[in-house]
Amino acid sequence: MMNKETAFITGAASGIGRATARRLAEDGFRIVLIDRDRALVDDAMAEFLRNGYEAAAHAADVRDRAAIAAAFGAEARIDVMVNAAGIGPMRAFHEITDEDFREVVDVNLLGTFVCCQEAAKRMRTGGRIITISSRAALGAGNFAHYVASKAGVIGLTRAMAIDLRRAGISVNSIAPGFTDTGMTRQLSPEQHAAASALEPSGQPADPSEIANAIAFFASPRTSFVTGQTLFVDGGKSLGGQGV
Numbered sequence: 001m002m003n004k005e006t007a008f009i010t011g012a013a014s015g016i017g018r019a020t021a022r023r024l025a026e027d028g029f030r031i032v033l034i035d036r037d038r039a040l041v042d043d044a045m046a047e048f049l050r051n052g053y054e055a056a057a058h059a060a061d062v063r064d065r066a067a068i069a070a071a072f073g074a075e076a077r078i079d080v081m082v083n084a085a086g087i088g089p090m091r092a093f094h095e096i097t098d099e100d101f102r103e104v105v106d107v108n109l110l111g112t113f114v115c116c117q118e119a120a121k122r123m124r125t126g127g128r129i130i131t132i133s134s135r136a137a138l139g140a141g142n143f144a145h146y147v148a149s150k151a152g153v154i155g156l157t158r159a160m161a162i163d164l165r166r167a168g169i170s171v172n173s174i175a176p177g178f179t180d181t182g183m184t185r186q187l188s189p190e191q192h193a194a195a196s197a198l199e200p201s202g203q204p205a206d207p208s209e210i211a212n213a214i215a216f217f218a219s220p221r222t223s224f225v226t227g228q229t230l231f232v233d234g235g236k237s238l239g240g241q242g243v
């Protein structure tokens, strides 16, 4: 059974990461769930075992290189790395402290770098890395630190795609729009309604929509696509008014 293609997913306990873990398990991957929230990742693992999926779980912070390396070391192989761990605290521009800024960049950008570097060391030709940026990388109010980190993820994705292409490892990014997850459920009802009203569909996406797009990049049949960022946002990034 250890010969099964293995997908590592960070942020796998909740939202987009958890939906992606489900989708890739359905696609036949062995799943390694990684999340810093031990109770939630144990809950996800219990769900996977109930469904008969092959899975392992690790409580680890993506910024903790030793813990991430240990999770990789416990597996026989790594074929897919999905970086869904992230934080997105809303904050007015003048209220963002240096500590706020550092924390968001550390988790969203440095954490992605750490996991991708550790994954790439262990991948063979045909490996696939998927990062999660955001539609907000194009700009969003009251999120300057988040927007900067997610624009950075797109740059990092393109740079890694160049550095890893000779090794036969593809690196692509998904830029989700407003999606119904733990992150967006933290918004006040007023903030949630305002964000929904900006969506062409008038509502947040279901995380399975994002997971399905991630599954495209995770497939061994699309490994010739690299360095791309796919916006999965119901058309919001297209702009336009009133239609």
Ligand code: NAD
Pocket (backbone or CB within 6 Å): 010, 011, 012, 013, 014, 015, 016, 017, 034, 035, 036, 037, 040, 060, 061, 062, 063, 083, 084, 085, 086, 087, 088, 107, 108, 111, 132, 133, 134, 135, 136, 175, 176, 177, 178, 179, 180, 181, 182, 183, 184
């Ligand atoms: P979520 O809060 O539901 O899930 C994020 C998960 O990441 C949580 O389980 C959390 O415990 C984990 N996590 C956070 N920091 C971590 C760390 N340092 N180490 C390990 N695990 C950590 O949120 P989500 O919406 O599913 O977010 C997933 C990704 O999608 C994030 O990168 C987010 O920025 C991105 N995204 C979300 C939206 C949206 O509208 N929900 C839109 C665009 C992009």
